[in-house]
Structures are given as structure tokens and as C-alpha cells.
Amino acid sequence: MDEQTRVTVTNPRTQANCDKQSYTDYEITIQSDNSAFWLPQSTVRRRYSEFVWLREKLQRTGRELPDMPHKTLFRRFDNAFLESRCEGLERFLQSIIQKKVFLADRRVHLFIQSQLTTNEIDGIVSGDYRYDETLTMAQRKDRTTSTAETDHELSDELSDIEKEEQ
Template sequence: MSAQFPAHLDLEEEEDLEVFSKNTSLTDGGPSSPSSMMNQYREEEEEELFITVDHPESHVTAIETFITYRVMTKTSRSDFDCSEFEVRRRYQDFLWLRSTLEENHPTLIVHKFVMKGMVERFNDDFIETRRRALQRFLDKIRDHPLLRGSPSLKVFLTAQDLAPHRKQTPSLLSRWGGTVKMLSQSLRGVRSRPEEFSLMQDYVEQLSSKICSVDKICSSETQSCTQHLSSVLIPVLHDYLLCADTLKAVMKRRDNIQAEYEAKREAMERRGDQEQQEEEVQALQEKVEVCNSSLQEDWSRWRSSMRTDLKTALLSTAENNMQHYEKCLAVWETFLLSQREEGSEQKEEDAP
């Protein structure tokens, strides 16, 4: 039997191997029941909370390099001391918030933001992709009827220094022990799980399998599309980019030949010894004419060849792109159709 560890142990990068612990002062549970929290949310639902993640900055220390993001908060909620807050947070801080929310609300769905398969953690594309993922994460929490009122979220948005809150935690070994206990319990299973949760489990497993298939197919097609660009269109573009540089050099050499001819002719006219230099000037003039003629012919051939090559490459790329998007569209249509059919079946089951 294969075993999977709980998702909240998903510590993906070197910079993310942080000891997370439970801050008892931030516990979101306690005497407040879910119903009372929902009532509180309804009372405050008209109050606004806007969160923006932007302005990444690189920080280099003696032991590490990391990126921080500015987190701007504007709110009209009465439980906040001010209407605007500005803090800087690194990726580990977001992981701390997610981990704390998962620990305090083990049966709520906390949005994940880990990006797998990306290794260049300090280039601009990765930083922007991560920023968008972190923005979506906070948006999901803000829009959640229970998580938006979490004391952990409030501390994350307002505290200038998170270190004191993150240090009030048990050791990683303690977390690991709790995880092993949860794992052993999950392997034993439950004896009388309510049917609705069994159906939920089956649905999630099927959904995960379907989305994984869609991802694999679309990723494969995208890779094929990228390979086509790399092997068909990009080489042609690079080839003619180099040809353009070659043409500039040819034009310069032609101009040099003409300049030499013109200089000789002007010198001959000034000195008046036309008979002595006439042969030399005539030879240079013929050389210019030959250069002009050969360049004109080559220019005509080059333009014709360029148009043919670019047209062929662009048409091939367009056709390949159409096939790529048609295949991806077919996969998504099949997936959405299956979801629609499952929804119809669920409605029929729920009907009296």
C-alpha cells in the first residue's frame, strides 16, 4: 500500500525548509464555533478588504539570497487599527500563513501556491509568476467567509516583523511526530465514514486524475509546439537576421569600391594628366559597374528566397499552432463535458 503525506508538509524549495510551528496566541479555533464565525462574517461582509502583492525586491545577505514582496492592505473593517497597511513579506512568510491556517482550520480548503518544475528562482519571469500566485493565494483567503477573519491573516497583513510570531512554535520533530500519527490513522482508515464524504473523496480522486491527464496532454502539445518553433521558424528568422548583417557588410564594400573610383576620377581631373590615369579610372569604373550588377542580381535572388522561406516557415508554424490549440480545446471540451454530465447525474440523485 502506498502512502501519501498530508499536503501541509509540502515544503518545496531550499529557501522554504522552515520550521513552522503553532502560535497559541494566534489560534483561530477556541470557543468560537463555525456558526458564530459565520454570523460574525455576515455582520462584517459589507466591510471591504483589499490586498495587493507587488514591488518584488532582491535581498542578499552573507548566508542567503531571497526576494521580498510588498503587501499593501486597504480596509474598512473595524477589527483593524488603521485603514491602510504596508509590509514586506518573503515566500517563507506566505508558507507560514498557509501552514498556520491549515493547522487552525484542518477541514477548510486553504488555497495552495507552490509552483513545481521551476528552477530559475531569481529571474524576472519566475519572480512575476510567483507574485501572481501569491496574489491569488491572498485573494482566496480574503474571499473565504471564515479564513478572512483569521487572526493569523491579520498579523500577516499588519505586523512589520513576523519573526516573534513564527518563533512561538514547536520543533520540526514535533510536527513530524504529529504527521506520522496522522499518517498511521489514515492508513487504518475510518469504520463508518458518512456517504457524502465518501462520494466527495471519489469525486476529488477522479477530478485529480482527469486534470492530471489534461495537464499532461496540454503540456505535451505545448512542448511539441515549442519544439516546432525551435526547429522551423526560429532558425529561419535567425538565418535571415544574420543575412541582414551580411548584406550590410556587402553594401559597405560596394560603397568603398565606388568611393575609390570617385576619388581617382576627381584626382585625375585636378591634375590634368587624364591620359596617364585614364586606364586606371576606367578599370575602377568597370569594377563599380560589375559590383552593382552582381549585387542587384544577388539582392533579387535573396529577397525571393527570403520571402519563400519565411512564408513556408510562418504557414507551417500557423498550421502547427492551429493543431496544437485544436487538440488542447478537444481535451478541455471532453473534460468539461464529463463535469457537466456528473453535475446532471448529481442533480438527478438529489431530486426528490
């Protein structure tokens, strides 16, 4: 049986942070029957800068990486630009998950299937955080649950883990 994985990047949403600076985030949805993913379906939101972070981390493998849409200071909130960027980010992720070397990287899974920050992902990958208990808890939930529904629990678990280690 062929395993099927579909990843989409859609619904760009522009908003302002606490400093009243505008940014856009993108909805990543993945549907997969590939056992490499711990949830068969999930949806998260990521900023362009987080995609750049993922690409920089994966560059360290020495493997060839797909291109990403370029950063721009002009037209960055233009609808046509945002749609084009969604398509480019989707091609980037689709290419990443097709290569076993990248599919084996925990950063890819945490990026696509959790709301963890890039710093938290780094902490988990480096071993500074233990994520196994949280991952087990997420697996016990209804496996079609969106990661957005488990985020609060994941965040609480990470906070508890950090407190235990201090």
C-alpha cells in the first residue's frame, strides 16, 4: 500500500504583534497515512521567519534543499504576493517531506504538527526538553484531533517539565 501525504499552505493571516508591528502567518495542514507522522491530520500556523528557521536548520544536513519564496519589504501584504508565497511555501514543505533524510528530522515533524516555538523545538531536539511524555499524551487523544486542540496541554506539559528540571 502506498502511503499518501498531503501538505497545504493556505489562509495567510496578517495581524499585529504586541509592538503593533504587522506580520503574516500561514496555515499548514497535513493529512497523512504515513506512520512517520504521529497525527494523521493536523493544522498549525507559522510565520515566514519560522519557515526560514526550518530551512536553515535543515541546511546543516549538507543535503540539497528546495528554494523558498524570497523575503520582501514591499508588497508583503498584497493578496497576489501572499498567494504566491503560500504556493512557494507549500512546494518547499512538499519537497521536504518527500525526502527521507528530512522526514527523519524531528524538527520537520514538530514544525508541521505542533504549535511549539522554534526555540522550544530546538530545545527538544537538543535534549534540553523531554518531549516523549507530551508526545505520548498527544497520541492518546483522538488521532484525528487538530494539534490546535492539544496545544494547551502540550504547553502545560512543557512548563511542568521545565520546572522539574530547574
